[in-house]
Amino acid sequence: MLDHVLIAGSGIAGLNMAAALAPLSRRVEIWERDTEPGAAARPGVPHGDQIHVLLEGGIRALDRLFPRLLSDLAAHGIRPTGMSREVAWLTAPGWAVPLDTAHRMVTCTRPFLESRLRGFVSELANVDIQYGRAVTGFDGERVHAAAEQRTPTLFVDATGRRSKAVSWLGAEVGVDTVDTSAGYATVRLPSGMPAPWRGLVLQSDSANTRRGEIVPVENGEWMLTLVGCLGDRPPPQWDEFVDFAAGLRSPELAQLLAAQDRAPVKAFRPAGNRRHRFDKLSNWPANLLVVGDAALVLNPVYAQGMTVAAQTALAVRDRLERGRRDRLQNVVTASGKWAWFMASSADRRILAGPNGSSGAVDRYLDRLVEVARVNATARSAALDVITLCAHPAALFAPRVLATLGTRVGDIACPVGTALAPRKA
Numbered sequence: 001m002l003d004h005v006l007i008a009g010s011g012i013a014g015l016n017m018a019a020a021l022a023p024l025s026r027r028v029e030i031w032e033r034d035t036e037p038g039a040a041a042r043p044g045v046p047h048g049d050q051i052h053v054l055l056e057g058g059i060r061a062l063d064r065l066f067p068r069l070l071s072d073l074a075a076h077g078i079r080p081t082g083m084s085r086e087v088a089w090l091t092a093p094g095w096a097v098p099l100d101t102a103h104r105m106v107t108c109t110r111p112f113l114e115s116r117l118r119g120f121v122s123e124l125a126n127v128d129i130q131y132g133r134a135v136t137g138f139d140g141e142r143v144h145a146a147a148e149q150r151t152p153t154l155f156v157d158a159t160g161r162r163s164k165a166v167s168w169l170g171a172e173v174g175v176d177t178v179d180t181s182a183g184y185a186t187v188r189l190p191s192g193m194p195a196p197w198r199g200l201v202l203q204s205d206s207a208n209t210r211r212g213e214i215v216p217v218e219n220g221e222w223m224l225t226l227v228g229c230l231g232d233r234p235p236p237q238w239d240e241f242v243d244f245a246a247g248l249r250s251p252e253l254a255q256l257l258a259a260q261d262r263a264p265v266k267a268f269r270p271a272g273n274r275r276h277r278f279d280k281l282s283n284w285p286a287n288l289l290v291v292g293d294a295a296l297v298l299n300p301v302y303a304q305g306m307t308v309a310a311q312t313a314l315a316v317r318d319r320l321e322r323g324r325r326d327r328l329q330n331v332v333t334a335s336g337k338w339a340w341f342m343a344s345s346a347d348r349r350i351l352a353g354p355n356g357s358s359g360a361v362d363r364y365l366d367r368l369v370e371v372a373r374v375n376a377t378a379r380s381a382a383l384d385v386i387t388l389c390a391h392p393a394a395l396f397a398p399r400v401l402a403t404l405g406t407r408v409g410d411i412a413c414p415v416g417t418a419l420a421p422r423k424a
Contacts, residue, residue, distance in 0.1 A: 001026060002320075006143055006152035008135040009033075012110075012306050013292025014158035015117040016313035019065040021154070022124045024320050029152075030121070031133040031145070033159070037111060037118075049266035050186050050300060051215060051225045052113065054106040056083070057388030058307030061314050066120050073106065073116065078218055080104035083387070084379060087199035087215075088415045090250050092206070093366075095411040096373040103383040105303075107199070107215035109223070113306075135159070138168040140285045156289045161271060163294030165278075174280055178344040179272025180351060182299065183233025185226050185241055187263045189214075192222030192256065197415055202248050204229075206354035211301065212245060212253045224253060227301055229350060236267035252415065273299050273344045279333040289316070289328050296336040299347055304339040307388050311335050338392055342385070368395060371406045378403040 002025040007014045010032040022028050054062065059080060062069055073079070081087060084101040121127055135157075137144035142151050157165050166173045192214050193200055201213040209232065214224040226234040226244055234244040245254040274297040278290055291312055298304045312335040319331050349356065358366075372379040381400045384390035394400070 002153045003027070004150075004152045005029070005154045005156065006031065006150055007156040007158055008143075009158035009160060009292070009294075010037075010114075010118060010129055010131075011158060011160055011292065012114065012117070013160070013294075013309040013312070014156070015114070015121050016062075016065060016309050017156050017158060017289075017291060017316070018121045018124070018127055019117075020313035020317035021156075021320075022121075022127050024317065025153075026126060028124070028127045030127065030129040031135060032129065032131045033134040034131065036131045037114065047184075047268045047270065047300065048110040050110075050184050050268050051107065051213065051223045051303075052110045052306060053215070053303035054113075054310075055303060055307045055387040056103045056105065056383070058310045059104055059106060060389070061307065061310035064314060065310060066117060068120065069116065072120075073108070076112075076116075076218055077220070078106065078108050078216075080106050081198040081215070083383060086197060087201060088193075088197055088252075088413065089200075090202045090413070091369055091373060092203055093370045093408075094373060095413055096379070097411055098414055099376045099379055101376065101380045101383055103380075103387050103389075105215075105387075107223070108217045112218050135164075138165075138285075138288065140169075141287065152287060154287050154289060156291060157294050158292045160293040161297060163290065165288075165290045165294055166276065169281070169285075171281055171283070174277035176275040176277065176340075176344070177272060178347045178351070179274075180229040180299070180347045181231050181233075182227060182229040182272070182301065183267065183269050184300065185234035185236055185244075185265050185267040187224050187238075187241065187257075187260075187265050188217070189222045189224055189256075189260050189263060190220070191260070192216060192224075194415065200252055200415065202250055202253060204350075205249065208247075208249050209350060210244070210248050212248050214253060214256065224256065226253075233269070234265075234267070236265045238262045238265055241265045250413065252413065270300055271297055273297060273340065273347060275336075275340055275344075277333075279330045284327075284329055286325075289332065291316075291332055295329075295332055296340060298336075298339055298343045302339075302343045302346070302386075304343060304388065308336045308339050311388065338385075339388060341392070365395070367404055368400070370408055371403050373411060374408050375403045375406045378406070 005028045083103040089096040199215045204211045212226045
């Protein structure tokens with residue numbers, strides 16, 4: 001039993017850690033630098049206005065941490081979307097046919113999801129959330145605030161991309177970085193895809209690095225995001241935003257925007273993929289744990305961050321339940337290992353450009369993505385890995401290898417050519 005847990009940050013990672021650690025602790029404090037959040041994105045979450053997606057692996061993890069979450073979301077009109085059946089996908093090699101696989105995703109705004117998780121955490125008798133409180137330092141044992149010090153049994157840094165953990169440690173911390181100089185811009189719309197569709201994703205390919213997607217969120221609204229990289233970023237002005245959409249590989253999102261009234265455009269410039277190698281430090285403080293974006297930042301286009309946060313919290317809890325408090329930071333690194341591998345590998349290929357060299361594994365995966373456009377076995381295997389439900393080794397299973405000879409013909413956009421926006 002942990003006597004006192006102090007968590008800095010009440011974002012997705014911090015709330016997940018609170019839910020995971022509360023049953024194992026006498027007292028859990030959460031210090032949040034921002035004032036008590038409302039419906040808008042918090043200052044501490046600069047990407048809070050962008051699309052946030054919870055993948056199948058994250059849905060399963062959050063169901064263990066917050067057993068009432070899915071029913072709570074359903075009561076607010078949010079249900080999981082079938083990724084393969086209800087979303088139209090233009091993959092790098094072309095359109096995919098709808099298939100009924102077991103993979104879901106939950107889409108809602110970041111402030112809304114945080115508010116629901118915060119409500120559940122607030123109900124825990126031994127958890128106290130305090131707003132307007134910022135950690136100013138950590139000396140290897142004590143946590144410093146403006147006018148006090150605390151020495152918790154476990155201090156969890158969940159302060160996100162602005163974390164000061166590296167400077168607090170006063171040591172050389174290795175950092176892995178893969179940055180495509182991407183940019184994101186998002187609008188909220190009153191209408192979206194025609195029934196029965198609940199999303200559309202236009203991925204990039206070697207000739208066009210722009211991508212876009214539209215998904216439903218709460219209150220019957222939709223969010224449409226455009227992404228560009230290598231310095232080609234969507235502008236934060238409506239007219240230029242619409243023009244950028246016209247440069248996507250397929251016209252569906254541009255058609256949807258053309259039927260909408262003008263709306264505010266929220267832009268964000270992420271820092272790329274960044275991994276702090278805290279696991280490599282030999283003299284790690286016994287009561288420190290760095291989680292979430294403070295430890296691992298992933299390109300948001302791959303929608304892995306919230307899922308990794310939930311899976312990390314479960315992995316830490318499982319280790320503590322086994323009576324192991326040593327090397328907890330290595331558990332954090334291991335939890336994000338394969339998400340990092342997939343995101344950084346994909347972005348390295350973008351940086352290499354269309355003429356970059358590709359190895360045998362890349363060529364194999366390209367063929368698998370092509371076959372997955374029509375073959376349920378190949379798609380299920382691919383989505384198992386993409387949604388962080390399976391180890392990447394699953395892509396090389398005999399049953400998957402057996403699909404590679406599948407013939408893939410021409411596939412038209414499954415939605416049709418004329419998109420009439422509808423309410424969610």
